[in-house]
Amino acid sequence: MSSGEPLVVGVDFGTLSGRAVVVRVRDGAELGSAVSEYRHGVVDRILPETGRGLPPDWALQVPSDYVDVLRTAVPEAIRAADADPADVIGIGTDFTACTMVPTTADGVPLCELPGFAGEPHAYVKLWRHHAAQPQADRITALARKREESWLPRYGGLISSEWEFAKALEVFEEAPEVYTRMRHWVELADWIVWQLTGTYVRNACTAGYKGIFQDGRYPDASFLEELAPGFGSFVDDKLAHPLGALGDKAGTLSARAAEWTGLREGIAVAVGNVDAHVTAPAVQAVAPGQMVAIMGTSTCHVMNGDGLREVPGMCGVVDGGIVSGQWGYEAGQSGVGDIFAWFVEHAVPASYVDDAREAGISVHELLTRLAAVQEIGEHGLVALDWHSGNRSVLVDHDLSGVVVGQTLATRAEDTYRALLEATAFGTRTIIETFERSGVPVTELIVAGGLVKNALLMQIYADVTNLPLSVAGSAQSPALGSAIHAAVAAGAHPDVPAAAAVMGSVRRAVHRPIAENVKAYDDLYAEYAALHDYFGRGANDVMHRLAARRRSVRKGLHR
Numbered sequence: 001m002s003s004g005e006p007l008v009v010g011v012d013f014g015t016l017s018g019r020a021v022v023v024r025v026r027d028g029a030e031l032g033s034a035v036s037e038y039r040h041g042v043v044d045r046i047l048p049e050t051g052r053g054l055p056p057d058w059a060l061q062v063p064s065d066y067v068d069v070l071r072t073a074v075p076e077a078i079r080a081a082d083a084d085p086a087d088v089i090g091i092g093t094d095f096t097a098c099t100m101v102p103t104t105a106d107g108v109p110l111c112e113l114p115g116f117a118g119e120p121h122a123y124v125k126l127w128r129h130h131a132a133q134p135q136a137d138r139i140t141a142l143a144r145k146r147e148e149s150w151l152p153r154y155g156g157l158i159s160s161e162w163e164f165a166k167a168l169e170v171f172e173e174a175p176e177v178y179t180r181m182r183h184w185v186e187l188a189d190w191i192v193w194q195l196t197g198t199y200v201r202n203a204c205t206a207g208y209k210g211i212f213q214d215g216r217y218p219d220a221s222f223l224e225e226l227a228p229g230f231g232s233f234v235d236d237k238l239a240h241p242l243g244a245l246g247d248k249a250g251t252l253s254a255r256a257a258e259w260t261g262l263r264e265g266i267a268v269a270v271g272n273v274d275a276h277v278t279a280p281a282v283q284a285v286a287p288g289q290m291v292a293i294m295g296t297s298t299c300h301v302m303n304g305d306g307l308r309e310v311p312g313m314c315g316v317v318d319g320g321i322v323s324g325q326w327g328y329e330a331g332q333s334g335v336g337d338i339f340a341w342f343v344e345h346a347v348p349a350s351y352v353d354d355a356r357e358a359g360i361s362v363h364e365l366l367t368r369l370a371a372v373q374e375i376g377e378h379g380l381v382a383l384d385w386h387s388g389n390r391s392v393l394v395d396h397d398l399s400g401v402v403v404g405q406t407l408a409t410r411a412e413d414t415y416r417a418l419l420e421a422t423a424f425g426t427r428t429i430i431e432t433f434e435r436s437g438v439p440v441t442e443l444i445v446a447g448g449l450v451k452n453a454l455l456m457q458i459y460a461d462v463t464n465l466p467l468s469v470a471g472s473a474q475s476p477a478l479g480s481a482i483h484a485a486v487a488a489g490a491h492p493d494v495p496a497a498a499a500v501m502g503s504v505r506r507a508v509h510r511p512i513a514e515n516v517k518a519y520d521d522l523y524a525e526y527a528a529l530h531d532y533f534g535r536g537a538n539d540v541m542h543r544l545a546a547r548r549r550s551v552r553k554g555l556h557r
């Protein structure tokens with residue numbers, strides 16, 4: 001039965017699942033939520049339709065999995081909240097990025113067309129599809145040569161994760177897909193297109209991932225010099241009207257109303273990115289408040305006072321986090337993903353048995369064992385590059401390293417070294433911002449990894465910053481709900497909505513002076529290894545990546 005209280009729905013499309021939350025507009029109270037795992041998960045070895053093996057560094061997804069989230073998680077969240085759909089005045093969404101799909105003029109993903117199901121390039125390329133590194137390197141090199149004004153806005157390097165590198169990969173490796181595609185679409189916008197029937201590009205992904213700066217994309221002469229025939233890419237496949245964050249993209253269509261059980265005609269917010277939408281959810285909209293969204297990867301987002309050039313950042317975009325402010329982004333491509341890899345592939349069976357007996361996850365067991373160690377007791381230092389390096393080196397041909405292993409090294413030692421390595425990676429990013437005149441005054445952590453208290457303490461000690469923690473366990477979905485409330489006209493703008501709907505617990509983990517000192521020493525070792533392997537002193541990782549690529553390509557021919 002209707003309570004008469006206006007409600008909104010936020011839906012967060014992550015790497016492995018989509019989560020819906022029903023939120024009260026008046027105070028941000030989360031009344032109910034539901035999760036829907038993607039049926040196909042991350043497709044990185046075999047294409048489901050054909051059983052065809054995929055080359056290295058590929059990561060695809062199947063678009064119908066996202067629609068399943070709308071069909072299942074949204075109505076389940078409404079039921080869990082015991083809410084009346086008639087009270088819901090808007091819906092907002094956020095997505096991983098840069099996650100891209102080639103579509104027809106109507107938004108149909110090419111992989112759903114007859115004849116394209118066996119073509120890997122016709123699928124969604126997930127943010128962590130890293131096979132376009134050669135294309136990214138060429139974009140960066142040419143932009144440097146031509147002194148393109150947009151390059152410094154991306155820290156001097158264009159990522160293989162982004163729209164142009166992935167599109168050039170399609171252009172060069174699957175011409176029939178490139179020719180057939182009418183739009184090269186961020187999933188953040190595709191999902192809004194599914195909800196409203198209208199395609200609107202959001203200002204966030206266009207800016208950070210689509211090289212849209214000062215009202216323009218890279219020009220045709222640049223693209224033509226990059227690859228003959230690619231010059232018309234922006235006009236033919238990419239450019240489209242933009243929407244500001246918090247604006248209404250359109251209204252819920254009859255078809256989407258049927259999927260979700262919500263009322264046709266309610267407001268649908270312009271699409272957004274999981275990281276950026278989290279800033280208002282934790283009330284971090286002022287300059288210097290850095291939000292680290294720690295899950296499979298970590299994104300660092302922060303508003304800054306004006307425009308600065310930060311080497312190796314992902315980007316700085318006008319209105320990229322909150323309309324009217326310069327938003328900065330940096331990130332680490334692998335964080336929880338690295339811990340997951342270790343748990344799956346490097347832990348003896350006896351640990352798995354012990355965890356089962358104790359009724360905890362292997363992560364929790366390793367964390368318990370690692371937590372009783374003194375800092376440095378394991379004698380290890382690791383580099384957190386198992387999924388490449390997003391910031392500040394922007395190089396996905398880099399790989400992981402653990403230095404110091406002996407016959408006495410145990411799984412919990414390496415696990416702890418990996419936790420620490422990711423904290424050192426975050427410190428490298430913070431120091432780079434500070435050196436570039438963008439001070440970081442507060443670190444606020446959100447995302448699934450918040451639950452690991454050892455990890456949080458390590459981050460506080462390594463960065464020597466008090467750590468505030470998101471008040472909500474589903475801050476991206478809450479952030480999307482905040483945007484829905486603004487799009488529906490219930491709050492005047494995103495900062496105003498954040499003030500009443502967002503939530504954060506301040507300084508939950510404080511640095512401990514003696515730990516800070518011990519980590520300063522270990523960080524110096526990390527920094528030396530970082531520069532040795534990452535800045536050209538020894539290119540062994542590039543040589544190994546090239547060899548792996550050529551051997552595996554041969555196998556998949």
Ligand SMILES: Nc1ncnc2c1ncn2[C@@H]1O[C@H](COP(=O)(O)OP(=O)(O)O)[C@@H](O)[C@H]1O
Binds near residue numbers: 015016296337338
């Ligand atoms: N107790 C734990 N300690 C450290 N990492 C964990 C723990 N439990 C799960 N993880 C890792 O956290 C990641 C999931 O984070 P989450 O924020 O839920 O996902 P996503 O990034 O897809 O939104 C996985 O990579 C998983 O390996």
Ligand SMILES: O=C(CO)[C@@H](O)[C@@H](O)COP(=O)(O)O
Binds near residue numbers: 096273274298
């Ligand atoms: O890169 C971005 C945002 O710019 C993220 O969407 C991407 O790292 C995926 O984040 P998750 O690890 O799935 O939370």
